[in-house]
Each structure stands twice: as C-alpha cells, then as structure tokens.
Amino acid sequence: MNLDPKIPDGPLEKKWTTAKANYKLVNPANRRKYSVIVVGSGLAGGGAAAALGEQGYNVKCFCFQDSPRRAHSIAAQGGINAAKNYQNDGDSVYRLFYDTIKGGDYRSREGNVYRLAEVSTSIIDQCVAQGVPFAREYGGMLDNRSFGGAQVSRTFYARGQTGQQLLLGVYQSLSRQIGLGQVKMYNRHEMLDVVLVNGVAKGIITRNMVNGKIERWAADAVVIASGGYSTVFFLSTNAAGTNVSAAWRAHKRGAGFANPCFTQIHPTCIPQEGEHQSKLTLMSESLRNDGRVWAPKKKEDCGKNPKDIPEEDRDYFLERKYPSFGNLAPRDISSRAAKEVCDEGRGVGPVVAGERRGVYLDFRDAIQRLGRKTIEARYGNLFDMYENITGENAYERPMRIYPAPHYTMGGLWVDYNLMTSITGLFAAGEANFSDHGANRLGASALMQGLADGFFVLPYTLGNYLGSIPPGEAGKIDINDPAFADAENAVKESVGKLVSIKGKTSPRSLHTALGKIMWNKVGMARSKESLTSAIDEIRALRERFWNDVLIPGGGDELNIELERAGRVADHLEFAELLCFDALDRNESCGGHFRVEHQTEDGEAVRHDDQYANVSVWEFTGVGNKPKKHVEPLNFENIKLAVRSYK
Amino acid sequence: MSEKSLNLNLRVWRQKNADAPGKFVTYKLDNISPDSSFLEMLDLLNEQLIDSGEEPVAFDHDCREGICGSCSLTINGIPHGKGRMMTTCQLHMRSFENGETITIEPFRAQPFPVIRDLVVNREPFDKIMQAGGFIDQRIGSAQDANALPISKETADKAMDAAACIGCGACVAACPNASAMLFTGAKMSQLNLLPQGQPERYKRAINMVDAMDANGFGNCTNIGECEAACPKGISLDFIAMMNRDYAVAKVKRFFSGAA
Numbered sequence: 001m002n003l004d005p006k007i008p009d010g011p012l013e014k015k016w017t018t019a020k021a022n023y024k025l026v027n028p029a030n031r032r033k034y035s036v037i038v039v040g041s042g043l044a045g046g047g048a049a050a051a052l053g054e055q056g057y058n059v060k061c062f063c064f065q066d067s068p069r070r071a072h073s074i075a076a077q078g079g080i081n082a083a084k085n086y087q088n089d090g091d092s093v094y095r096l097f098y099d100t101i102k103g104g105d106y107r108s109r110e111g112n113v114y115r116l117a118e119v120s121t122s123i124i125d126q127c128v129a130q131g132v133p134f135a136r137e138y139g140g141m142l143d144n145r146s147f148g149g150a151q152v153s154r155t156f157y158a159r160g161q162t163g164q165q166l167l168l169g170v171y172q173s174l175s176r177q178i179g180l181g182q183v184k185m186y187n188r189h190e191m192l193d194v195v196l197v198n199g200v201a202k203g204i205i206t207r208n209m210v211n212g213k214i215e216r217w218a219a220d221a222v223v224i225a226s227g228g229y230s231t232v233f234f235l236s237t238n239a240a241g242t243n244v245s246a247a248w249r250a251h252k253r254g255a256g257f258a259n260p261c262f263t264q265i266h267p268t269c270i271p272q273e274g275e276h277q278s279k280l281t282l283m284s285e286s287l288r289n290d291g292r293v294w295a296p297k298k299k300e301d302c303g304k305n306p307k308d309i310p311e312e313d314r315d316y317f318l319e320r321k322y323p324s325f326g327n328l329a330p331r332d333i334s335s336r337a338a339k340e341v342c343d344e345g346r347g348v349g350p351v352v353a354g355e356r357r358g359v360y361l362d363f364r365d366a367i368q369r370l371g372r373k374t375i376e377a378r379y380g381n382l383f384d385m386y387e388n389i390t391g392e393n394a395y396e397r398p399m400r401i402y403p404a405p406h407y408t409m410g411g412l413w414v415d416y417n418l419m420t421s422i423t424g425l426f427a428a429g430e431a432n433f434s435d436h437g438a439n440r441l442g443a444s445a446l447m448q449g450l451a452d453g454f455f456v457l458p459y460t461l462g463n464y465l466g467s468i469p470p471g472e473a474g475k476i477d478i479n480d481p482a483f484a485d486a487e488n489a490v491k492e493s494v495g496k497l498v499s500i501k502g503k504t505s506p507r508s509l510h511t512a513l514g515k516i517m518w519n520k521v522g523m524a525r526s527k528e529s530l531t532s533a534i535d536e537i538r539a540l541r542e543r544f545w546n547d548v549l550i551p552g553g554g555d556e557l558n559i560e561l562e563r564a565g566r567v568a569d570h571l572e573f574a575e576l577l578c579f580d581a582l583d584r585n586e587s588c589g590g591h592f593r594v595e596h597q598t599e600d601g602e603a604v605r606h607d608d609q610y611a612n613v614s615v616w617e618f619t620g621v622g623n624k625p626k627k628h629v630e631p632l633n634f635e636n637i638k639l640a641v642r643s644y645k
Numbered sequence: 646m647s648e649k650s651l652n653l654n655l656r657v658w659r660q661k662n663a664d665a666p667g668k669f670v671t672y673k674l675d676n677i678s679p680d681s682s683f684l685e686m687l688d689l690l691n692e693q694l695i696d697s698g699e700e701p702v703a704f705d706h707d708c709r710e711g712i713c714g715s716c717s718l719t720i721n722g723i724p725h726g727k728g729r730m731m732t733t734c735q736l737h738m739r740s741f742e743n744g745e746t747i748t749i750e751p752f753r754a755q756p757f758p759v760i761r762d763l764v765v766n767r768e769p770f771d772k773i774m775q776a777g778g779f780i781d782q783r784i785g786s787a788q789d790a791n792a793l794p795i796s797k798e799t800a801d802k803a804m805d806a807a808a809c810i811g812c813g814a815c816v817a818a819c820p821n822a823s824a825m826l827f828t829g830a831k832m833s834q835l836n837l838l839p840q841g842q843p844e845r846y847k848r849a850i851n852m853v854d855a856m857d858a859n860g861f862g863n864c865t866n867i868g869e870c871e872a873a874c875p876k877g878i879s880l881d882f883i884a885m886m887n888r889d890y891a892v893a894k895v896k897r898f899f900s901g902a903a
C-alpha cells in the first residue's frame with residue numbers, strides 16, 4: 001500500500017501555495033470531457049460537486065435521501081470555526097492550526113491542518129456571499145461565540161442551526177449547477193461498490209432505492225463524501241441513515257482505512273429512556289457554561305427526586321476532579337467521568353438494561369445568581385427541546401445528561417491531495433481521517449467539510465484529471481468486465497440478503513451490535529474487552545447471515561433491505577475498529593485504554609511508539625487486517641501532555 | 646419520565662408502489678412508552694410486522710430531531726400531527742391517549758405522488774430551487790465577509806425565512822396544494838439580503854414560474870400552510886414574494902421583454 005502523504009516541501013505557511021502553483025490544470029475548453037462521480041451531498045460532497053460543476057466538469061452526485069438538502073450536515077447546531085480574528089482577540093491562522101493539533105492530541109498531520117486553518121477564512125467569505133444568514137452584531141458585522149478548547153472567539157453561527165444554513169448554502173450552489181445541467185443529481189441512490197479498472201477507480205455501482213435497479217456509472221475520478229460511522233454504536237447523535245457502507249466498500253476494494261478507533265463521545269446528550277429508543281439527541285455543550293454537573297454520593301439516593309437530596313450528599317464530580325476547568329473540562333474527559341460515576345452505581349434517571357445512565361446538569365445556582373430570565377434568554381430553546389423529549393421542566397428539575405457517540409475522526413486514509421490509497425478515488429469530509437487526529441474540536445467538522453469540498457478538491461482533483469490526457473477522458477466503458485464483476489457481486493449480496501428469510505429483524509441485530517460496541521469499545525477499552533468484543537461481533541455476524549429476516553424483495557422500495565445492507569457492513573467494520581483499538585497501546589483523545597492511565601485516571605499517550613497513523617489493509621472478512629504505518633513528523637509543534645486539572 | 650404505557654389502534658395507509666391502489670390497514674400495537682417518539686412507535690410497529698412475516702410500513706426519516714425535513718406523515722388529518730411548531734419526528738407519544746385510534750397517511754398533494762406507503766416524491770421542491778433559489782456567486786471569488794455590513798434586523802429576518810426545512814407540510818395542508826410558503830421563504834431570504842439584489846426580480850419570475858410548471862396550485866389566502874409549518878414560517882413571506890413578482894412583471898413589461 002502506497003502511503004506517501006505527498007505533503008509539499010517548504011515552510012508550513014508556503015506549502016499550500018506551493019502545491020497550488022505546481023498542480024496541473026485542465027484547459028477550460030477540455031473540462032467538459034472529464035467526468036467526476038461524487039458520493040454524498042453534505043458539506044463536503046455537495047460542496048465539491050457544486051465547485052467542480054462550476055469549473056466545467058461533468059459531475060454526477062449521489063445521495064440516499066430524497067434530496068441533497070437532507071444530508072446529515074444539516075443537523076449541526078453550534079457553529080463553524082474560522083481564523084478571521086474579527087474579534088481582535090489574538091486569533092490567527094497559526095493559532096487555529098495549533099489548537100487543532102493540540103485538540104487532536106497530536107495525532108494529525110501538520111501540513112493538512114495548517115491548510116485547513118488557512119482556507120477557513122475563505123469559507124466564511126464564500127458563505128456570506130451566497131446568502132448564509134450568519135448571526136450579526138448591531139453594527140452589521142458578523143458575530144462570534146467561543147467554543148470548547150479555544151481561548152478566542154472564532155466560531156460563526158446561525159442561531160442554533162449553523163449546519164442547516166451552511167448546507168442550504170451548498171445546496172443552493174448545487175441546485176444552480178443542476179439547473180444548468182453541469183451536475184446530474186441522483187437522489188435515493190445508494191452506492192454499493194467502487195469499480196476499479198486496472199487498479200484505478202473508474203466508477204461505482206448503485207442501487208436505485210425506489211425500484212431496486214442496480215446500475216453502473218463510469219467517471220474519470222470518484223469522490224467519497226459519505227459522512228462518519230458513529231452508527232456502528234447503534235445509538236448515537238447521528239441521523240438514522242448515517243452509515244459506513246460507502247467507505248467500507250471502498251476499503252474492501254483496497255483503500256486503506258486510517259485510525260478507525262478514534263471516535264468521539266459527546267458528554268451532553270439526553271440519556272436513553274428505554275429500549276425503544278432509536279437515537280440520542282445532542283444538547284449544546286454551551287449548557288456547561290452555567291450548569292453544574294453532579295451525581296448523588298449515595299447509591300440509595302439515585303431513585304429520589306433530586307430536590308430531596310441535600311447539598312452535602314451531592315458529588316459535583318467534575319469540579320472535584322478538575323478544579324481549574326471544572327464543568328468545562330474537555331469532551332473526552334467529561335464523558336469518561338460521567339460514565340465512571342454511573343458504573344459505580346450512582347447514575348440517575350430511568351433504569352435501562354439494569355442501569356441508571358445519567359448524571360444531573362443543574363441550573364439551580366445559575367438561576368439564583370442570574371435570574372430565570374437570563375437563563376431563558378441563553379438556553380430557552382434547549383430547555384424547550386429537553387422538555388419536548390423528556391417531558392421534564394429543567395428550570396425546576398435538573399436536566400439529566402449522558403455521553404453519546406457523536407463523531408468519528410477515523411476514516412479513509414488520504415494523502416495531502418485527499419486521494420485514498422486507490423488511484424483516482426478521493427475521500428472528503430467526515431469520511432476521511434485527515435485533520436482531527438484523535439479528537440475533534442467543536443465547530444471544526446463543518447469547517448473541514450467545506451474546506452475539502454469548496455477549496456481543496458477543486459484544485460487537487462483538477463491536478464489528478466490533468467494527468468489524464470484529454471483524448472482518454474470520459475472514455476471509460478461500463479461494459480468493461482470490471483463493471484460486470486462489481487455489478488454481479490452487488491446483485492449477489494442483495495439476493496443473498498433477501499433470501500435468508502430467518503427470524504431476526506435487521507434493527508434488532510443492529511441494536512445488539514450497538515450494545516457490544518458501547519459496552520466494550522465505547523468510552524473505556526481494555527485488551528480484555530476488545531478481545532471479547534471481537535468474538536461477540538463474529539458470532540453476531542454469523543447470526544446475521546443465518547437468521548436475518550427481510551420481508552419483500554430486492555426490486556422494490558425496501559427499507560429493511562437498506563437497513564440490513566448497512567448493518568452487514570457495520571458488522572464487518574466493527575471488527576476492524578476493535579483491532580485498531582487493540583493495537584493502539586496508549587490512551588489518546590477519544591481512544592482510552594484503561595491499561596494506559598495515570599493513578600488518578602488521566603490518559604497516557606506513548607509518543608515514542610504511536611505518534612503515527614495506523615492504516616489498515618483489508619485481507620478478507622474474518623481475517624486479521626494488515627497494518628501499515630504512516631509516521632507523523634512534527635516540525636513546528638512540540639508534543640506536550642494535555643492537562644486540565 | 647412517564648410510567649403508564651399505551652395500547653393503540655393504528656390505521657395506516659398501505660400502498661405497494663406508485664401505480665398500485667392503496668388502502669388503510671388497521672394494526673393493534675400495545676405497550677408503547679409515552680416517552681417514545683412517534684417514529685419510534687412506528688419502528689416498533691415495523692418490528693411487530695417483521696416478526697409476523699409482513700412487510701414493514703415504509704416512511705421517510707433521517708435526523709429525527711426536526712431539522713432535515715425528511716419525515717412527513719399526515720397524522721389524524723394534520724400534516725406532522727397536532728403538535729404546534731413540530732415535525733413528526735419531534736412528536737412524542739405522551740400526547741396520545743391509551744386506546745386511541747390514530748390515522749396515519751402520507752402527505753396528500755398532487756405534486757407529491759406516493760412512492761410507497763407513507764413515502765412521497767418531493768422532488769418538485771428541488772426543481773423550484775434549481776430555477777432560482779440561489780445567489781450566483783462563483784466559489785472562491787468572494788470579498789471579505791465583513792466588507793458588507795448587514796443590519797442585524799435584516800440578517801434576523803433573512804434567518805427567519807431561511808429556517809424552512811423543505812418538508813412540504815405547507816403543500817400538504819393547502820387545499821390547492823400551493824407551494825407559496827416554501828417558495829416565498831427561500832425567495833425572501835435571498836431577496837432581503839444585499840447579496841441577493843442583482844438577481845432579485847429574475848429570481849422572482851423564475852421561481853414562481855417553476856412553481857406553476859411543477860403542478861403546484863394557487864394561493865387563496867387560507868393560511869393552512871402557516872398553521873401546519875413546523876418552523877413557523879410566516880405568511881408575510883408570501884406577501885413579499887407577491888410584491889417582488891408584481892414588480893418583476895412590471896419591470897419586464899417596460900424593458901420590452903415578453
């Protein structure tokens with residue numbers, strides 16, 4: 001596997017300029033001869049499709065929802081970072097770069113992250129020009145807020161709907177290109193395989209989700225921008241349809257998968273109420289600015305009304321353990337602390353699967369200090385949302401929160417040009433591994449999605465297409481045996497799924513997988529838990545292929561078939577995630593191995609062995625994957641221990 | 646946290662595909678937690694159907710938190726059900742009674758044909774957007790964002806309009822299947838902002854024409870759309886669209902174009 005990161009030489013701040021200066025170009029008159037397939041219509045995919053269409057390439061864009069406007073990017077609430085320094089508070093491209101590397105616990109590439117920080121400013125310019133209604137100050141200038149892990153105010157936002165407004169901006173650009181015929185949009189189409197002709201990505205196979213038709217599509221290059229894989233845990237903050245399939249199928253065709261064990265658990269989500277639950281809802285982290293996190297000291301108090309628990313019987317555990325950061329300790333640390341308390345049997349809320357999973361986030365003191373009006377003004381919509389979901393009034397009774405899987409830093413390995421280890425196959429947005437290391441900072445995923453789609457791929461993909469002579473462009477034949485083979489493989493697996501006709505629904509198998517992953521591969525991992533998780537996943541996978549029940553057939557709209565295909569991929573991918581977690585003998589960012597902690601439970605990194613990227617090669621289902629390593633070179637930043645005490 | 650559970654009768658619209666005739670089928674579903682959401686209740690119905698070898702009820706959904714606009718459903722005759730300012734996925738079972746019969750249909754509107762069961766085709770909305778729901782701004786060529794101050798009032802108003810999630814409840818609620826609220830919201834967002842001025846009147850004509858071409862009906866000021874809208878999009882945006890469209894027509898007349 002060729003893992004040359006292709007980072008341009010020269011000083012950090014010159015790398016991107018140098019790269020752009022050296023990239024090949026395609027003559028504008030020739031561009032219409034070239035075609036590109038983009039899988040995904042989120043910030044990354046939709047952005048890339050719109051930008052490439054605008055440049056004059058022939059673009060085909062695919063998504064599984066009924067409209068590109070519904071990609072999961074729509075759900076982001078908080079905001080998007082950019083090093084604009086509009087607040088004049090000392091921000092700079094370098095500082096955003098530094099915060100991102102540090103926040104990622106020193107497991108990302110300097111070159112990529114610097115470029116991300118560098119293009120962040122153009123993102124805001126672009127979005128405003130497109131009509132994204134960011135929040136403004138009375139003087140008419142853009143407003144900013146601060147977000148976790150930073151000492152400056154660099155987060156731009158549009159009420160609590162930043163992701164929605166950014167995605168609609170992308171969708172508008174995309175719509176324009178669709179109207180002009182530059183982009184052809186295929187809604188309700190699910191990509192089920194990548195096609196390689198002589199080892200080079202030249203197309204995909206899709207299933208039309210309305211009539212079940214399996215189709216071949218050819219192009220000069222393929223981009224995967226299919227989002228993250230948090231749904232491997234079943235319950236997560238992600239949209240129900242989020243899945244690993246596109247990335248996983250690319251991996252099975254030879255694309256390296258990097259750092260799958262780097263997953264992020266968000267501390268402030270509404271806890272699970274019961275077994276019926278299908279997803280967990282994120283509550284903005286900003287709540288921790290005024291709320292105090294606590295749990296009862298005594299187990300016997302856990303079922304009581306919190307009002308009846310006197311002050312001296314409450315354990316404000318974040319304030320106790322991290323006196324200087326207190327309730328504002330970073331995501332990974334706060335999440336783990338809450339889980340420990342619940343594991344000790346001191347959790348609150350309903351008993352789900354024999355355990356109370358929740359801790360209090362209490363606004364009593366803030367309401368006393370600032371008045372209810374102020375709290376209402378700051379968090380009114382969040383309190384309403386909480387009441388709508390739980391039926392409880394958080395002004396009167398402390399909120400209950402619990403951590404939930406939220407974001408995945410790992411993904412398809414890509415070089416500086418966002419090309420995977422398969423020539424001609426690119427990956428962008430949450431689907432790639434590139435910028436967040438072992439932990440992502442708040443408001444940085446939207447930034448990365450738009451950076452990849454609007455500002456990086458239009459250059460790097462042009463460079464790749466520039467290496468294909470115009471005479472050969474668009475000459476891929478979908479009758480090539482490679483297309484027939486891939487199509488047959490897809491048809492076979494669809495046929496197999498619908499013919500098993502066992503007894504167990506895909507959803508209950510997904511739930512079972514989620515339980516294994518959450519209990520053994522979630523917030524705290526050990527050699528023992530991971531080894532037994534692998535055994536359990538294998539057994540569950542066998543059960544799936546013997547006993548799954550999908551009513552109906554393959555040639556119709558079949559929601560259980562769609563679900564089953566995704567669960568089948570998760571069942572293979574989950575094993576890789578465990579192998580990676582088992583192999584990484586250190587704790588860093590979102591990856592916490594209980595064997596590697598200090599006496600008081602803090603993560604211990606091993607930079608001597610693991611300041612690198614683990615890239616996995618597929619060797620067949622059920623076989624141990626093969627590991628490759630890309631070393632990380634830190635030329636500008638000194639590795640240090642993160643401390644929040 | 647509620648304790649008691651609900652037993653329900655569900656009258657659900659079943660239709661195999663776009664061409665097949667549809668009909669209501671009644672299912673009994675017991676032991677539903679009042680804390681589960683409406684879609685989780687349907688998940689459980691589907692689990693029950695699968696267990697008995699029947700085909701599950703197809704419905705659209707994704708984010709399950711009221712923002713993607715995927716979920717639809719007409720519940721007891723009301724698009725998105727009786728919850729005010731709420732999508733179907735935000736509706737919880739605690740607002741239903743034990744023993745209640747709930748009628749669940751797809752969004753009913755001629756421009757949104759049924760694909761299967763509760764799933765409809767809302768692509769005509771995309772078509773309206775493609776006709777003019779954008780600002781023609783080349784990616785990468787923008788000036789500094791703060792070079793163009795926009796008053797907070799204007800930005801807030803544009804944001805009110807931009808909150809539309811494109812769900813289509815307005816169309817389903819309207820006896821004329823009019824898409825005025827959806828189109829008015831997007832057009833007003835862009836036409837309110839200084840960035841949207843150069844194409845303001847062209848946009849008005851193109852989007853309104855696309856609305857007509859895609860089979861949406863006229864607005865007769867009934868206001869059902871606003872009542873059904875989960876995002877509180879105001880009828881004012883329809884008025885604004887009508888004004889811009891009228892001005893655009895006059896401008897076109899005087900510029901001699903047909």
Ligand SMILES: Cc1cc2nc3c(=O)[nH]c(=O)nc-3n(C[C@H](O)[C@H](O)[C@H](O)COP(=O)(O)OP(=O)(O)OC[C@H]3O[C@@H](n4cnc5c(N)ncnc54)[C@H](O)[C@@H]3O)c2cc1C
Nearest residue numbers: 040041042043044064073078079191227429430443445446
């Ligand atoms: C609740 C929530 C809140 C968040 N808040 C923030 C925030 O405040 N700030 C921030 O920076 N980040 C936030 N994030 C993270 C951020 O939203 C995502 O990481 C980011 O939007 C991902 O964008 P994307 O373009 O990579 O993928 P997505 O937006 O997930 O798009 C994936 C696309 O791929 C398509 N697709 C997937 N598989 C297939 C297939 N097999 N075939 C065809 N199409 C396929 C889908 O249809 C979709 O169009 C939040 C995430 C969540 C869950």
Ligand code: SF4
Nearest residue numbers: 809810812813815874
């Ligand atoms: S205007 Fe309201 S009801 Fe209509 S599509 Fe938008 S959000 Fe839905």
Ligand code: FES
Nearest residue numbers: 707709714716734
């Ligand atoms: S499922 Fe997204 S709005 Fe209801």
